[in-house]
Amino acid sequence: MTEIKDKSIENYLDELASKAATPGGGSAAALLGAQSAALTSMVCNLTIGKPKYIEVEDDMRALLARAESLRTTLTNMIKADVDVFNQLMAAYGLVKVTEQEKKARSQQIQTVLREATLVPLACAKACAEAVELSQQAADKGNLNVISDAGVAVMSAYAGLKSAALNVYINTASLKDGPFAEEKLAELELILNGADIKAEEIYQLVKNKL
Amino acid sequence: MTEIKDKSIENYLDELASKAATPGGGSAAALLGAQSAALTSMVCNLTIGKPKYIEVEDDMRALLARAESLRTTLTNMIKADVDVFNQLMAAYGLVKVTEQEKKARSQQIQTVLREATLVPLACAKACAEAVELSQQAADKGNLNVISDAGVAVMSAYAGLKSAALNVYINTASLKDGPFAEEKLAELELILNGADIKAEEIYQLVKNKL
Numbered sequence: 001m002t003e004i005k006d007k008s009i010e011n012y013l014d015e016l017a018s019k020a021a022t023p024g025g026g027s028a029a030a031l032l033g034a035q036s037a038a039l040t041s042m043v044c045n046l047t048i049g050k051p052k053y054i055e056v057e058d059d060m061r062a063l064l065a066r067a068e069s070l071r072t073t074l075t076n077m078i079k080a081d082v083d084v085f086n087q088l089m090a091a092y093g094l095v096k097v098t099e100q101e102k103k104a105r106s107q108q109i110q111t112v113l114r115e116a117t118l119v120p121l122a123c124a125k126a127c128a129e130a131v132e133l134s135q136q137a138a139d140k141g142n143l144n145v146i147s148d149a150g151v152a153v154m155s156a157y158a159g160l161k162s163a164a165l166n167v168y169i170n171t172a173s174l175k176d177g178p179f180a181e182e183k184l185a186e187l188e189l190i191l192n193g194a195d196i197k198a199e200e201i202y203q204l205v206k207n208k209l
Numbered sequence: 210m211t212e213i214k215d216k217s218i219e220n221y222l223d224e225l226a227s228k229a230a231t232p233g234g235g236s237a238a239a240l241l242g243a244q245s246a247a248l249t250s251m252v253c254n255l256t257i258g259k260p261k262y263i264e265v266e267d268d269m270r271a272l273l274a275r276a277e278s279l280r281t282t283l284t285n286m287i288k289a290d291v292d293v294f295n296q297l298m299a300a301y302g303l304v305k306v307t308e309q310e311k312k313a314r315s316q317q318i319q320t321v322l323r324e325a326t327l328v329p330l331a332c333a334k335a336c337a338e339a340v341e342l343s344q345q346a347a348d349k350g351n352l353n354v355i356s357d358a359g360v361a362v363m364s365a366y367a368g369l370k371s372a373a374l375n376v377y378i379n380t381a382s383l384k385d386g387p388f389a390e391e392k393l394a395e396l397e398l399i400l401n402g403a404d405i406k407a408e409e410i411y412q413l414v415k416n417k418l
Contacts, residue, residue, distance in 0.1 A: 005219040009287070012218055013243055013280065017250035024251065025360035028244055032364060034222055035237055041226035042233065071222065078218070147378055151234035151371040155241060158363035161411060165356040168418045202370060209377045 004078050021089070026081030026120055026166050030074050032159030033127040037071035039152035040133045043141035056140040063136050070129055074159075077123050081166075084119045087112045113174050117183050120166035127163055128190045130156035135201045143208060150205035157198035164191060213287050230298070235290030235329055235375050239283050241368030242336040246280035248361035249342045252350035265349040272345050279338055283368075286332045290375075293328045296321045322383050326392050329375035336372060337399045339365035344410045352417060359414035366407035373400060 004012060004023055016023050044064035047053045053060070091112045094105040134152035141149055167187050171180040213221060213232055225232050253273035256262045262269070300321045303314040343361035350358055376396050380389040 006217050008215050008217055009221055009240065010214040010284065013247045013284065016244065017247040017254065017277070017280065019254035024354070025248060025357040028248060028360050028364065031218065032367070035225065035240070038222045038226040039234060039237060045226065045228035068226070071226065075219065075222065145233070147374040148234040150374045151237050154367035154370045155237065158241070158367035161363045162360040165359045165414065165418065168415065169356055172418060205374065206377065209374065209381060
């Protein structure tokens with residue numbers, strides 16, 4: 001089967017809109033983050049080598065390396081969401097006739113639910129990093145393309161909030177309370193102040209236009 | 210040349226990240242809106258036909274039709290941004306040796322700048338409509354996929370704020386003050402309260418998880 005990242009944008013949107021269970025919001029969240037990282041890279045690529053921006057050239061090169069690495073991570077997460085969803089469906093589909101089968105099925109569901117919590121949590125973390133990187137692009141990037149840093153921050157913030165929803169859903173079904181609480185606490189740390197930071201970066205960009 | 214929507218997601222992200230001027234934030238904004246409409250359609254498609262949601266079936270069918278129409282509009286806007294950018298670059302590239310050439314070039318730039326204002330303004334309007342549609346999906350959609358309505362609202366809101374940046378940029382270069390002011394006023398009407406509405410829809414979804 002063709003991986004989502006190898007499908008055309010139009011095909012991806014068609015499949016997203018369809019009644020097929022995947023791709024869904026989890027993949028969309030990862031794409032939001034990947035798009036943000038790509039836009040930060042664009043700002044770097046259009047700043048590096050310009051005499052006017054020679055003073056920030058080293059910073060822009062370092063930022064570009066981080067943004068490109070993050071873009072790879074987030075692009076891979078488009079697929080990770082589909083994979084863990086399929087694993088979850090497979091677990092729910094296990095036979096449950098005997099008591100032993102019921103127990104095995106329940107255990108497998110819980111095992112996969114942990115993974116289904118960790119995948120969007122990692123996506124949320126990566127999107128939060130994309131917000132940070134967009135701030136550097138907004139701070140130091142070429143003014144001619146500074147609006148792209150503004151699109152980068154909005155896309156990353158949307159990815160962060162979107163990924164958070166999938167963490168909420170999957171922790172709600174977890175029977176391991178302490179694990180669920182720990183992961184929700186990690187998520188809250190990531191979300192804490194992200195709305196204000198995103199708005200600040202957006203205003204920084206807007207004021208430079 | 211292959212249209213962006215026909216390129217793979219990975220190729221799109223590669224080109225977005227590159228130093229090529231297009232695709233840029235304007236296309237990314239349109240994709241954010243298109244992704245939102247697709248997610249609203251997904252919620253509709255997974256609500257229609259379910260006995261539990263028979264009471265909202267007509268509403269969901271009407272919403273699906275609007276979301277799919279809007280998705281087409283926004284998908285076409287991915288290309289519209291590239292087209293108007295290329296027209297603007299062509300206008301700036303016109304010869305400007307004689308006074309007559311200078312005047313003709315300046316007039317052509319202003320003509321294209323009007324278009325370069327209208328294109329992102331239309332994108333902002335379409336993204337604002339995508340926010341509205343996501344609200345209906347969040348209100349009445351199948352609870353099993355309600356988080357996708359939450360991703361839809363965040364994606365649309367990011368598209369709206371992103372498109373707005375391109376309206377600000379291009380109106381700033383317009384010499385026709387009344388036209389620029391009129392379009393900025395239209396944009397402010399669209400933006401007015403959108404942040405609060407987006408957050409309300411997100412919280413509505415979160416409370417249903």
